[in-house]
Amino acid sequence: MAGTLVHYVNQSLDGFIEGPAGEFDWPIMDPELSAYSQQLAEEADAFLYGRVVWEMMASFWPRAEELSDHEHDLAFAPVWREFPKYVASRTLTEAGWNTTVLGEDVADRVRALKAAGTNLVLFGGNTLAAHLTEHGLVDEYRIAVHPTVLGGGKPVFRDPKRFGVRLIEARTFDAQVVLLRYARA
Numbered sequence: 001m002a003g004t005l006v007h008y009v010n011q012s013l014d015g016f017i018e019g020p021a022g023e024f025d026w027p028i029m030d031p032e033l034s035a036y037s038q039q040l041a042e043e044a045d046a047f048l049y050g051r052v053v054w055e056m057m058a059s060f061w062p063r064a065e066e067l068s069d070h071e072h073d074l075a076f077a078p079v080w081r082e083f084p085k086y087v088a089s090r091t092l093t094e095a096g097w098n099t100t101v102l103g104e105d106v107a108d109r110v111r112a113l114k115a116a117g118t119n120l121v122l123f124g125g126n127t128l129a130a131h132l133t134e135h136g137l138v139d140e141y142r143i144a145v146h147p148t149v150l151g152g153g154k155p156v157f158r159d160p161k162r163f164g165v166r167l168i169e170a171r172t173f174d175a176q177v178v179l180l181r182y183a184r185a
Contacts, residue, residue: 003118004139005048005110007129008040009156011143016153017124024056026148030174033144034072040142041079044121048110050128051089054099057123062097086113086120088128107135126158134161141165141182144173 010027011017018024029037041047049057057080060067064077085099088106095101102109110132113120122129122138132138143156164185171179 001117003045003114003116003120005114005120005122005132005137006040006044006140006142007122007132007138008037008142009124009129009144011145011156012148012150012153013145014149014151015155016150017126017156018154019150020152022153023150026150027144027146028174028176029070029072030176031071032173033177033179034075036173036179037072038075038079040121041076041083043119044083045117045119046084046086046113046121047080048120048122048128049085049087050125051087051092052127053123053125054085054087054089054092054095058095058097058099086110088131107132107137110137111135126154126156130158130160133157133163136184139184140168141180143180143182145178145180147176 009017012026061077061080064073081097083098085097086102087095087099088102090103092101114137129138165182166185168183169179169181173179
């Protein structure tokens, strides 16, 4: 059975994944959304990142307990450190924390992982997501819309070409964050 690729991303109400200055201090990680992200990790066989998001994650999760006392961070840090991860990068040659670097031909490498039955969750970013969407490799989009207007920044979809989706689920977490879950039509 083929694996799947889920793109999971946090966005502002106005459709941005980071603010105008690259800020990512606005997502609300309340208990229900935290539990959902833990469940998402349990559904996956590996996490997938582009290089920029990978570097952000690798700067935080290995030391999360030193940097945060948030319940979500404390619960997810050990999961992140042990979980298999892939990072798409033409510049990295190695990455720690149980991570494999996908160099050239990322779409082919992801296609092979899915063909081998690997269920992947692509966290955040828009460059890798756009590339994999263009190649028809993203099976599902899970967009957590947060009650914040950033007024600019990096959009969820980068230079998208038109494609159809169908709503699978819509739900509210802790009466604040709305998850929109779509499959490719």
